[in-house]
Amino acid sequence: MAVSPEDFTRQTASQYTMSLVAHKQPRNIFMRIYKQLYSSFGPQYWWPGDSTEEIIIGAVLTQNTSWQNVVRAIDRLKRSNVVSLRKILAMSDNKLARLIRPAGYFRIKTKRLKSVADFWVQQWDTDWPRVRRASFARLRTQLLNVYGIGPETADSILLYAFNKPTFVVDAYTQRIGGRHGLFPPGARYADIQKNVESAIPRRPALYNEYHALLVRLGKEYCRARPRCLDCPLNHRIFFRKNQRPH
Numbered sequence: 001m002a003v004s005p006e007d008f009t010r011q012t013a014s015q016y017t018m019s020l021v022a023h024k025q026p027r028n029i030f031m032r033i034y035k036q037l038y039s040s041f042g043p044q045y046w047w048p049g050d051s052t053e054e055i056i057i058g059a060v061l062t063q064n065t066s067w068q069n070v071v072r073a074i075d076r077l078k079r080s081n082v083v084s085l086r087k088i089l090a091m092s093d094n095k096l097a098r099l100i101r102p103a104g105y106f107r108i109k110t111k112r113l114k115s116v117a118d119f120w121v122q123q124w125d126t127d128w129p130r131v132r133r134a135s136f137a138r139l140r141t142q143l144l145n146v147y148g149i150g151p152e153t154a155d156s157i158l159l160y161a162f163n164k165p166t167f168v169v170d171a172y173t174q175r176i177g178g179r180h181g182l183f184p185p186g187a188r189y190a191d192i193q194k195n196v197e198s199a200i201p202r203r204p205a206l207y208n209e210y211h212a213l214l215v216r217l218g219k220e221y222c223r224a225r226p227r228c229l230d231c232p233l234n235h236r237i238f239f240r241k242n243q244r245p246h
């Protein structure tokens with residue numbers, strides 16, 4: 001299902017996932033978990049952003065901070081009418097730092113936003129249709145060479161801004177997967193991603209919804225101190241063998 005972020009309406013993810021939910025219990029533990037989370041929480045409507053550029057900016061701002069803080073920073077950028085990579089590039093560092101201050105680490109994030117903006121302007125002329133036609137592997141390699149962009153940010157941009165098939169791994173994924181015995185302790189980003197991607201259909205809409213559902217689960221239940229008693233995954237069928245519900 002090839003759709004641009006602008007076309008990637010809420011219906012796209014939910015139509016696809018509803019068709020999955022309609023099927024019987026999958027044998028694959030990753031799909032079983034997905035189905036349970038989708039049944040419990042419903043569609044999450046990610047990524048919350050009005051444009052490709054807002055998604056890219058949000059993916060940088062959300063590093064090491066809560067989404068609430070990102071929203072405050074993006075609101076300030078919107079009020080100044082600068083949710084634009086070209087405008088960010090043209091702006092002074094001090095002004096940008098002041099605007100994004102609510103997102104924390106604002107000096108570092110100023111440098112990172114500038115380098116990301118420079119990449120998209122210099123390498124791609126912010127030609128989003130051309131970017132969407134480009135190969136996933138090429139884009140990911142390029143993004144990982146941009147200052148301040150690690151795998152999680154690169155994959156967030158590729159999946160949520162450009163609808164490329166890449167599963168985003170974050171701290172919640174690592175924690176939940178670790179507690180359920182899905183990944184070995186200390187598993188690396190690339191191994192976790194490979195593990196999940198090899199177990200579920202290679203669909204951006206599915207990757208989109210799955211990551212959003214795991215974030216919801218991590219925020220509400222699988223916290224540092226887990227709330228297993230009330231959690232929708234508190235059943236042995238959602239744990240790998242030899243792992244027990246808490």
Ligand code: SF4
Pocket residue numbers: 176179180217221222223226227228231232233234235245246
């Ligand atoms: S059952 Fe417990 S360990 Fe599993 S996801 Fe829920 S809170 Fe986390």
